[in-house]
Amino acid sequence: xxxxxxxxxxxxxxxxxxxxxxxxxxxxxxxxxxxxxxxxxxxxxxxxxxxxxxxxxxxxxxxxxxxxxxxxxxxxxxxxxxxxxxxxxxxxxxxxxxxxxxxxxxxxxxxxxxxxxxxxxxxxxxxxxxxxxxxxxxxxxxxxxxxxxxxxxxxxxxxxxxxxxxxxxxxxxxxxxxxxxxxxxxxxxxxxxxxxxxxxxxxxxxxxxxxxxxxxxxxxxxxxxxxxxxxxxxxxxxxxxxxxxxxxxxxxxxxxxxxxxxxxxxxxxxxxxxxxxxxxxxxxxxxxxxxxxxxxxxxxxxxxxxxxxxxxxxxxxxxxxxxxxxxxxxxxxxxxxxxxxxxxxxxxxxxxxxxxxxxxxxxxxxxxxxxxxxxxxxxxxxxxxxxxxxxxxxxxxxxxxxxxxxxxxxxxxxxxxxxxxxxxxxxxxxxxxxxxxxxxxxxxxxxxxxxxxxxxxxxxxx
Amino acid sequence: xxxxxxxxxxxxxxxxxxxxxxxxxxxxxxxxxxxxxxxxxxxxxxxxxxxxxxxxxxxxxxxxxxxxxxxxxxxxxxxxxxxxxxxxxxxxxxxxxxxxxxxxxxxxxxxxxxxxxxxxxxxxxxxxxxxxxxxxxxxxxxxxxxxxxxxxxxxxxxxxxxxxxxxxxxxxxxxxxxxxxxxxxxxxxxxxxxxxxxxxxxxxxxxxxxxxxxxxxxxxxxxxxxxxxxxxxxxxxxxxxxxxxxxxxxxxxxxxxxxxxxxxxxxxxxxxxxxxxxxxxxxxxxxxxxxxxxxxxxxxxxxxxxxxxxxxxxxxxxxxxxxxxxxxxxxxxxxxxxxxxxxxxxxxxxxxxxxxxxxxxxxxxxxxxxxxxxxxxxxxxxxxxxxxxxxxxxxxxxxxxxxxxxxxxxxxxxxxxxxxxxxxxxxxxxxxxxxxxxxxxxxxxxxxxxxxxxxxxxxxxx
Numbered sequence: 001x002x003x004x005x006x007x008x009x010x011x012x013x014x015x016x017x018x019x020x021x022x023x024x025x026x027x028x029x030x031x032x033x034x035x036x037x038x039x040x041x042x043x044x045x046x047x048x049x050x051x052x053x054x055x056x057x058x059x060x061x062x063x064x065x066x067x068x069x070x071x072x073x074x075x076x077x078x079x080x081x082x083x084x085x086x087x088x089x090x091x092x093x094x095x096x097x098x099x100x101x102x103x104x105x106x107x108x109x110x111x112x113x114x115x116x117x118x119x120x121x122x123x124x125x126x127x128x129x130x131x132x133x134x135x136x137x138x139x140x141x142x143x144x145x146x147x148x149x150x151x152x153x154x155x156x157x158x159x160x161x162x163x164x165x166x167x168x169x170x171x172x173x174x175x176x177x178x179x180x181x182x183x184x185x186x187x188x189x190x191x192x193x194x195x196x197x198x199x200x201x202x203x204x205x206x207x208x209x210x211x212x213x214x215x216x217x218x219x220x221x222x223x224x225x226x227x228x229x230x231x232x233x234x235x236x237x238x239x240x241x242x243x244x245x246x247x248x249x250x251x252x253x254x255x256x257x258x259x260x261x262x263x264x265x266x267x268x269x270x271x272x273x274x275x276x277x278x279x280x281x282x283x284x285x286x287x288x289x290x291x292x293x294x295x296x297x298x299x300x301x302x303x304x305x306x307x308x309x310x311x312x313x314x315x316x317x318x319x320x321x322x323x324x325x326x327x328x329x330x331x332x333x334x335x336x337x338x339x340x341x342x343x344x345x346x347x348x349x350x351x352x353x354x355x356x357x358x359x360x361x362x363x364x365x366x367x368x369x370x371x372x373x374x375x376x377x378x379x380x381x382x383x384x385x386x387x388x389x390x391x392x393x394x395x396x397x398x399x400x401x402x403x404x405x406x407x408x409x410x411x412x413x414x415x416x417x418x419x420x421x422x423x424x425x426x427x428x429x430x431x432x433x434x435x436x437x438x439x440x441x442x443x444x445x446x447x448x449x450x451x452x453x454x455x456x457x458x459x460x461x462x
Numbered sequence: 463x464x465x466x467x468x469x470x471x472x473x474x475x476x477x478x479x480x481x482x483x484x485x486x487x488x489x490x491x492x493x494x495x496x497x498x499x500x501x502x503x504x505x506x507x508x509x510x511x512x513x514x515x516x517x518x519x520x521x522x523x524x525x526x527x528x529x530x531x532x533x534x535x536x537x538x539x540x541x542x543x544x545x546x547x548x549x550x551x552x553x554x555x556x557x558x559x560x561x562x563x564x565x566x567x568x569x570x571x572x573x574x575x576x577x578x579x580x581x582x583x584x585x586x587x588x589x590x591x592x593x594x595x596x597x598x599x600x601x602x603x604x605x606x607x608x609x610x611x612x613x614x615x616x617x618x619x620x621x622x623x624x625x626x627x628x629x630x631x632x633x634x635x636x637x638x639x640x641x642x643x644x645x646x647x648x649x650x651x652x653x654x655x656x657x658x659x660x661x662x663x664x665x666x667x668x669x670x671x672x673x674x675x676x677x678x679x680x681x682x683x684x685x686x687x688x689x690x691x692x693x694x695x696x697x698x699x700x701x702x703x704x705x706x707x708x709x710x711x712x713x714x715x716x717x718x719x720x721x722x723x724x725x726x727x728x729x730x731x732x733x734x735x736x737x738x739x740x741x742x743x744x745x746x747x748x749x750x751x752x753x754x755x756x757x758x759x760x761x762x763x764x765x766x767x768x769x770x771x772x773x774x775x776x777x778x779x780x781x782x783x784x785x786x787x788x789x790x791x792x793x794x795x796x797x798x799x800x801x802x803x804x805x806x807x808x809x810x811x812x813x814x815x816x817x818x819x820x821x822x823x824x825x826x827x828x829x830x831x832x833x834x835x836x837x838x839x840x841x842x843x844x845x846x847x848x849x850x851x852x853x854x855x856x857x858x859x860x861x862x863x864x865x866x867x868x869x870x871x872x873x874x875x876x877x878x879x880x881x882x883x884x885x886x887x888x889x890x891x892x893x894x895x896x897x898x899x900x901x902x903x904x905x906x907x908x909x910x911x912x913x914x915x916x917x918x919x920x921x922x923x924x
Contacts, residue, residue, distance in 0.1 A: 030774035091776055097672060155774055182678065196677060200775050209739030210559060213890040214762045215658060215861025216644065218790050219702075219754035220734075222744035225763035225785075226698065229691035236688065240681075272682075277671030282684040282815035292681035300676045301687035302778050307765035308786060312492035312617055313662050314553055315788050315862075316764050316890050323687075324770060326777050328680050353744040399677025400777075428675040428778050 003137040004447050008129070012440055015129045016112065018047065019439070020105040022087075022121050023114040029063060029088035029155045037063045037151050040087050044149060051128065052135035053147070060159035063088065063151030067167075070131065073144045079457040080144040081450070082176040082413065084403065085124025086153030089116035090428045097430035111433040119427040122434035123179035123420045123442065124149060130446030142454035146171065153180075153401070156198070156364055160403045164410040174457055175376060176407045177449065181397045181419030183438060184265060189384035189445075192417035193377060194396035195404055196294070197367035199335030200302075200326035202359040203228070203346065211307065211316040218317060222353035225306040228321040234349055235299055235342075240284040240292075242299050244345045247338065252331040252369070254295050261372065261394045262290045275424060294396040297338075298328045328398065335364035365402020370414050379456045380416050380449070387445045399427075418445065465599040466909050470591070474902055477591045478574065480509065481901070482567040484549075484583050485576040491525060491550035491617045499525045499613050502549050506611060513590065514597035515609065522621035525550065525613030529629075532593065535606045541919040542606040542635040543912070544875065546865065547586025547642065548615030551578035552890045559892035573895040581889040584896035585641035585882045585904065586611060592908030604916035608633065615642075615863070618660070618826055622865045626872040636919055637838060638869045639911065643859045643881030645900060646727060651846035651907075654879035655834040656858035657866055658756070661797030661826035662764075662788035665690070665808065668817040673769065673778040680779060684815035687768040690783040696811055697761055697804075702746040702754075704761050704789075706807045709800065714793040714831070716757050723834065723856045724752045737886060756858040759800075760790045790860065797826035827864020832876050841918045842878050842911070849907045861889075880907065 025040030026033055041057055041064045048055035048068035055068035066087065073080075092102035092115045100106045102115035112122070124147070134141050148171065152159055164171060181192040207224035208217070237243050254262075267290055273281060283292035292298075302325065307318030327338055343358055350356045370377065372394050384392040397417060404415045420442040426432045487502030488495055503519055503526045510517035510530035517530035528549065535542075554564035554577045562568045564577035574584070586609070596603045610633070614621055626633060643654040669686035670679070699705050716724075729752055735743060745754035754760075764787065769780030789800055805820055812818045832839065834856050846854040859879060866877045882904040888894045 030776060031772055032774070091770065091772060093770070093772070094673070154777075198677070198777065200777075202775075207740055210888065210891045210893070211556070212738065212888075213861060214760070214764065214788060215660070215790055215859070216885070216889065217738065217755060218760040218762050218860060219756075219758055220743055220745045220751035221738060221740050222742075223762050225766050226694060228766075229763070230695040232688060233692040233695040276674065276679065276683060278669055278683050278815065279817050280684075280813075280815040281682055282813070283682045289682035293679060294681075296681055298676070298680040300680050300685050300777075300779055301691070301769070302676065302776055303769035303771050303780065304687050304690075304766045304783060305771045307763070308553065308555070309765050309767045310493055310553060310555070312494075313664075313786055313788065314492060314764055314890070315660065315662075315762075317762055318765065321766060324775055326676060326775065328677055351742075351744070353740065353742040355741050397677070398680060399675060423678070426672065426674075427678065428776070429672040431672070 001447070001451065004133040004139050007133040007137045008443055008447065015443070016436060019112070019122055019125050022125060023105045023116055024103055026103045027088050027116065027151065028091050029152050030091050037088060041066055041151055044087055048128070048147065051132035053131070058163065060163055062159040065151065065159070065163055066147070066149040068147040070141055070145045076144065078143045079454050080146065080173040081453060082171060082173045083124060083127045083145060083147045084176050084178045085149045085180065086120045086151065087149050088151040088154050089119065090154050094430060099431055110436045112436055113431055113433045115432050117432050117434035118421040118425040119432065120153065120180045122439055126179060126420060126439055126442030127177065127446040129443045133447060141450060143450050145450065146173070157402045161406045161410065164406050168410060171411055173411060173413050175453065176413050176415040177418065178401060178404070178415050179418050179420045179442060180401055181399065181417045182421050182423060183419045184393055184423065186388060186437060186441065187390045188266065189388035189390060189392040190395055190419050191377065191380055191384060191392055192395050192397040192419055193370045193372040195368040195417070196398055196400050197329035197333065197335055197365045198326055198400035198402065199329065199339050199364035200324070201339060201342065202322060202324050204320055204322045204357040205231070206320045206355040206357060208317060208319050211319050214315045214317050221317065222351065223317045224321040224354050225318050227351060227354045228306065228323055231346065231350060232301060232323055240282060242297065244341050246341050247297065250332045250337070251297060254291060258372065262288070265290055265393050265395060293398040295330055297330050297333060300326055302326055328400065329367045331367045331369045334366060365400045366405040368404045375456065376414060376416060379452050380418060383445060383448050383452050387441060387448055463909070463913065466595040466601050469595040469599045470905055470909065477905070478898060481574070481584055481587050484587065485567045485578055486565055488565045489550050489578065489613065490553050491614050492553050499550060503528055503613055506549055510590070510609065513594035515593070520625065522625055524621040527613065527621070527625055528609070528611040530609040532603055532607045538606065540605045541916050542608065543915060544633060544635045544638040545586060545589045545607060545609045546638050546640045547609070547611045548582045548613065549611050550613040550616050551581065552616050556892060561893055572898045574898055575893055575895045577894050579894050579896035580883040580887040581894065582615065582642045584901060588641060588882060588901055588904030589639065589908040591905045595909060603912060605912050607912065608635070619865045623868045623872065626868050630872060633873055635873060635875050637915065638875050638877040639880065640863060640866070640877050641880050641882045641904060642863055643861065643879045644883050644885055645881045646855055646885065648850065648899060648903065649852045650728065651850035651852060651854040652857055652881050653839065653842055653846060653854055654857050654859040654881055655832045655839055657830040657879070658860055658862050659791035659795065659797055659827045659829035660788055660862035660864065661791065661801050662786070663801060663804065664784060664786050664821040666782055666784045666819040667693070668782045668819060670779060670781050673781050676777045676779050683779065684813065685779045686783040686816050687780050689813060689816045690768065690785055693808065693812060694763060694785055702744060704759065706803050708803050709759065712794045712799070713759060716753060720834065724750070727752055727855050727857060755860040757792055759792050759795060762788055764788055790862065791829045793829045793831045796828055827862045828867040830866045837918065838876060838878060841914050842880060845907060845910050845914050849903060849910055
């Protein structure tokens with residue numbers, strides 16, 4: 001390990017430069033920029049090969065998946081871990097809010113600004129660099145590691161399940177390690193034992209066959225924008241509760257152990273409000289903001305479009321109005337059932353004066369929950385304690401990593417969620433960044449992790 | 463008049479070609495396309511001069527106003543009428559719904575398709591061509607006529623009041639003639655004795671200072687798009703009544719004479735629904751669609767904008783959400799009071815979890831009402847009866863012509879609203895058109911109108 005650590009210290013600057021190269025690709029999956037995605041994936045394969053991994057680009061029905069394995073894999077009988085990540089990124093817009101171009105990485109202090117910097121390129125890159133240190137210094141790895149980096153996470157990982165099923169034997173592993181969640185500060189290393197699920201849909205309400213003059217026709221026909229507003233406003237009550245019948249039926253209530261663990265997470269409402277710039281907090285009555293954002297389901301409108309959006313005014317009744325909606329789910333809600341309940345409710349409350357079109361989003365992900373008191377969790381907590389020198393937090397993550405459930409279902413593997421994204425890293429927002437001190441700690445964490453996990457594995461098999 | 467009629471018959475084709483030239487200018491006032499507006503105004507001045515009018519381009523703080531007068535104006539002691547129109551047009555978008563380019567006029571049968579064809583270039587052009595016939599045939603006009611064609615009607619005529627005040631003496635007149643309203647068919651010549659007023663505002667609800675990750679933050683902060691939907695949905699009830707306190711206090715109820723006159727207007731609910739493509743009608747309970755669209759006030763959302771609007775999804779809580787809103791007002795509501803009531807109500811019901819920004823629209827127009835039993839109305843009805851050969855309809859118009867009240871207040875002149883736009887002419891919509899049979903009848907109507915109005919004027923002054 002000394003050689004590994006020395007290599008890491010010496011090469012930190014190179015690692016940042018490598019990461020900058022990686023961040024230059026506009027690998028946005030939502031808008032189907034195939035060139036940006038393909039070039040990015042090919043660059044990643046080349047990079048993995050350069051650091052000594054056996055890498056290949058695997059075709060799927062969607063964007064390619066990058067697989068990179070440590071050498072000598074088949075024969076050495078060592079435990080096998082998967083590192084999962086994704087090279088696709090969220091759309092960068094609204095572009096005008098970026099201080100510099102989202103695909104031209106910019107370093108300010110310890111912050112590296114770029115779309116994908118923390119979500120997720122920087123985070124899985126930390127693991128790549130840890131393995132690079134082993135390989136380049138000739139230090140023997142106590143395990144086999146396979147990197148599985150996909151290009152469709154931000155659109156719900158539609159190709160992953162089929163890929164895992166097809167490569168089930170090759171990918172069989174002890175655990176999956178994922179860095180795609182939050183770290184609550186360098187003094188608060190964080191382990192997530194749960195994730196919310198996600199599902200989405202798009203509603204379009206159609207009114208008149210064209211935008212019509214609000215003077216000539218206003219008063220006798222429904223305005224689709226107003227009907228949409230009414231429809232959406234009827235999905236949530238004043239206490240922040242979703243009003244879709246049955247929506248909470250499958251929700252697992254928090255245990256006292258969990259509520260106590262959540263209390264350890266530093267939280268200052270005023271700082272939280274200030275960091276987000278909101279005048280006040282709002283959430284489901286009876287729960288703390290930490291509980292609301294990690295262990296309670298939500299329904300959010302992600303986008304609204306209707307009528308005239310340019311400068312000035314246009315006195316029309318719009319022909320149609322559209323909303324993009326996603327829901328965050330918690331155990332034991334399922335995307336399928338929640339979508340069905342939502343659609344049934346929408347159909348029930350949609351007035352006869354407009355025609356509703358519902359576009360169900362592909363993909364979606366189940367929520368995930370690992371016992372917070374399991375052996376693997378304890379090992380990972382020990383690594384965090386050693387590397388960061390602080391007591392780690394045990395949290396449930398508000399975001400979603402849909403494939404975590406595929407790993408469980410198809411590979412029968414649990415996922416260890418060792419997040420490296422600071423709360424102010426602006427994931428999914430303009431001016432996304434990655435903290436380079438966290439990057440360095442993350443690489444060290446990864447280097448230690450393989451030792452500890454493998455050692456725990458050996459102990460448990462004896 | 464025989465010479466005039468002969469000229470009109472002979473030159474109808476030329477008139478259409480002239481109109482096509484006029485329609486080629488993208489004179490959109492809402493988006494501030496100054497070039498399109500200025501070129502259009504200059505062309506109009508030249509055209510007026512060519513047909514024998516004394517025309518000039520008058521600067522304003524906004525877009526120029528075109529003034530064109532019949533010669534010999536000052537000295538002849540004849541009555542004076544103003545023809546008002548506007549050369550500015552609505553924005554043409556959504557462009558993809560136009561069958562051909564909005565500023566490349568296209569003739570199909572009797573329909574001339576182009577933005578501005580009926581609203582309003584074609585309509586005031588009819589009056590220009592009638593005057594042209596008098597001037598080109600050397601037929602003595604029984605009156606003086608001044609054309610006042612502005613370039614800001616579609617944005618609420620912000621420069622007109624100042625212009626009228628400044629030119630009060632020059633523009634003093636017996637009446638204003640305006641063709642900018644509906645004609646319910648060649649068998650239903652139409653005279654409008656009332657107009658709805660209009661006022662507008664834009665609301666922006668601000669939430670987090672940037673779009674944020676709906677997984678990380680969803681549940682603890684308000685979603686501005688959802689708050690906006692709730693706010694807007696609270697402005698109207700299920701019976702189509704606006705719920706802003708005091709909104710109906712100043713509304714003049716319809717008289718039995720008016721309700722009876724409205725009953726004469728042909729209306730078939732199924733055809734109306736089919737022509738608009740709506741599955742059902744919706745309006746204020748207790749009123750017919752004709753009443754709802756002409757004599758009752760409305761509140762319409764003209765545009766909604768929030769969050770991600772591209773393809774696919776983006777799991778964010780949007781930073782802000784915006785609505786463009788206009789209200790149609792009826793006597794004796796005033797834009798100022800209705801805006802004040804609306805803004806006060808919005809402020810009252812806006813939750814503390816978002817910050818509301820209200821942008822009041824400039825301009826706005828008062829509603830207008832002329833006694834449907836006055837002498838001028840009777841004269842105009844007689845002209846319609848003669849020219850169209852059918853009993854005219856007496857209606858109130860759902861749209862707004864804000865300057866009509868300026869004419870009354872500043873010039874003390876009533877406006878005769880002799881509309882030439884068919885209900886299916888798609889004013890403010892894609893594929894706007896103007897019917898060329900109506901155009902021809904409109905020119906003839908104008909030619910007769912000057913005789914009848916002047917003659918009635920002489921009788922009344924004796």
